[in-house]
Amino acid sequence: MARTWRAGAAGLAVLGLTLTACGGAKVGDDSAGSGGSSGKCGTFNLAVNPWVGYEADAAVVAYVAQHDLGCTVNKKDLKEEIAWQGFGTGEIDAVLENWGHDDLKKKYITGQKTAVEAGSTGNKGVIGWYVPPWLAKAHPDILDYRNLDKYADKFKTSESGGKGQLLDGDPSYVTNDAALVKNLKLDFKVVYAGSETALIQAYRKAEKDKEWVIGYFYEPQWFMSEVPLKKVALPAYKKGCDADAAKIACDYPVYDLDKIVSAKFAKSGSPAYDLVKKFHWTNDDQNTVAKYIAVDKMTPDAAAKKWVDANKDKVDAWVK
């Protein structure tokens, strides 16, 4: 038995050596230049909140930070609440697209003082009630909230208890819809789809099969380039009309989407902080990159490269 064992081992060793001999390129041979100049930037921890528009912001900022500033970028996929929590623990340096979130600002900026604002991204956030384009075309008067009751019957579903259904999405969205329905005395019931996926799927199917759907949606959003939803006009927003959450009877304000960074990061003198501070673009810019990612299925990095290469002037203004 021992003999066969030895024979087998010897045979294998020979086999191993043969394989080794005809090896090929060795690991680490070509790694010389790939590390890049790590400069004085160091690591940059960037939160990525779960929607494609944010991913577009993060892709471009990360690309620029990596290639123009030589930072090591750690992208961390997190929901808003957890990302903000990370400011205090030092795990997150920046959040790039904040939608209002006065609750979080109160807790982390004025309360714990672990975060500070870093200015607008230049994107305007619009929230409201939307219908699929075919519906807006077939019944143009539906785009005024005063006519919604007329069609409430058509929006009935198995979930809406005999009233029209107003579909809401992800619970992390800023929403006053339940109060709006009540205070505008509409014959509708808010049904919580529970996720953005569920909401988009509902609109996609509604447009394709000419179904009646009205729900909560927002811009900028990649899905708008696939199905350009139409916004229903609610009573115009006036400053202070949303002061009492229970009595809201007006449209959502236009949100000036802004950037938040950790207090420590703001004082660190890192070039990445200057980049975040100066990062500024338009809804069209974001939609372009978001479309590369969501519709053309490019990786975030490839999408960012494509946009950065085509918009050198904008990028130069951020890193100057």
Added chain:
Amino acid sequence: MTVAIEKPETTGPAAPEAPAREVRKVNRTTVVAGILVAWLVLFFVLRGKQTLTLATADLTDLHRWFNDVNDSVGANRNSNPLFLYFFNEIRLVIDNLVTFVQHLISQPPPGRPLPQIGWLGVVGIAGYVSWAVGNWRVALLAVAGFTFFGLQGLWQESMDTLALTISAVFVALLFAIPLGIWAGLSDRFNGIVTPFLDFMQTMPTFVYLAPLTLIFLIGPASATIATVIYAAPPAIRITAHAIRSVPETTAEAADSLGATRRQTLQKVLLPMSKRTVVMGVNQSIMAALAMVTIAALIDAPGLGKTVVQALQSLDVGTAFNAGLAIVVMAIVLDRVTTAASTREENARRSKNRFLKWRNPLLGAGAVVAAVLIYLSHTYVWAADFPGDGTVGSHIASAADSVTNWAQDNLSGLTNAIRDVITNVLLNPFQSLLTDSPWWLVGLVLVALAVVLGGWKAGVTTAVCVGLLVGTGVWSDAMTTTASTLVATVLVMVLGIVFGVWMGRSMLVDRLVRPTLDAAQVMPPFVYLVPFLALFGATRFTAIVAAVVYAAPVAIKIIADGVRAVPEATVEAATSAGSNTRQIITKVQLPMSRSALTLATNQGLIYVLSMVVVGGLVGAGALGYDVVAGFSQGELYGKGLAAGLAIVLLGVMFDRITQAAARRTGA
């Protein structure tokens, strides 16, 4: 693969009915009917009173108090000695462990562009280990499965998931096996630990995900600990069960030979329960893989992230490809551990002439594996998986076209099914539960528990009802209960149809089982996107999701039950002239009644574990509360309360059905 081997003592065929018990059974059915009729009558009288409804954005004092606790933890994190000297140390140890495993197989360590062991080495290790602990068939499966990850273009993602799974299961077993042995030896400890295990298994992960990242920071430690919390309980339960099922006479014999407690444990109890303990490891791995997508929400790298990101842009194909990798990994690990648990026994039974060659062959295999590891450490072709994952993109586009076809062609039919079940079954039942006064529903539940399960179950139910009212989300809990029970009924219908079919034919079993395994480990959202197109964002979609996840367990248990009916009995019935229908309804089903009750129990618990996923696709109620609590700081307390309510529902239903199972099985 998640067949509940926790309580197999109830699975065997039931003893033939004694005539005296028949009378009692009739009585029990009448009493249950009486309770239900009384409930209906009182419902029409008292409808809409004391229903304890709470609007979506409203909070109770308890919810606010939870919020305050959560906030104060966040505010004091950096000054509290408990954090500085305890939690931070745990975090460091686990972070280092995970990073070490990652550097081995998935992530490049500092100063190297690729991980220490490349694909060829990992495939070699997988094959060798599977062969050493199992047999050559599972070794082939492991090699094929791991190579498949590379062909899918998901090598690194798969290895990240594997690294996290290995670390989490390792940590889980470190605690689970000693605790399980203790619970197996001591009834008292078993009694103490069981409620905690129930809690760990039914508390929705979403509830503790945010606090975990507060305590252990964002990173591998939090993801691992979240996984450990879910993966440890099955291993503890099964280890305890294994120790308990060693025949008492054997342990006594050791005692009488003068063995010390320690010797009895080491020389008798542990070796004799080894096989079942390995099944505990198996269940632990499966539970860990079920957490892959949830852990991705707190930045755990791997396949889960691919699924979550693809679904942000509704890219079903890509999500399916990654989901398939999770399924393949689960099947490989399941088959290997199952083979490991039966290997010694099989080897002893088959007088294989290769047996004497085993040790030399093992040595030779080790050398081959070592060579492969060396190659994959050194050469790029063996380190970095060649090709660009074209198989993966083919799978993705095939999945896309199947999904599109189904969406285009089936939606008329599916809408009809949805409306019938919603209007005929779900809506009336839900309004019965939510519009009755809370005390009436509570009374009915306690009465049913007493009649079906006995006094002890009745007391547990009363406590649970009281606590449910205390959580402040009673009405939402009742809405969830309605959907849960409807889903369980559907699960049992499927369970009986497919279970009997599989139990009667080994061929069908072999064909259907991999599909069942896939349904259990495929991340729900992958199939939920097409379901959303078919059924809309409704409670029914949530029910379907729960059925897909829970039916396989019920089917497997029932199939095992039907197969356990003695062949002689079936043959006797056949020769007496019974046709197939009669054999099924008069012989096989009645005789596997305790398997049916166990299937109901497990079906219910599995359905409850999908409540949160249901909240993401239109179920509202408790599931939505939990998701909202995870996403909005102000609703955190309410989410936690809703999570507790899910635990309470789980404990209540579990105790009632278990007690009922004991009665029917006794």
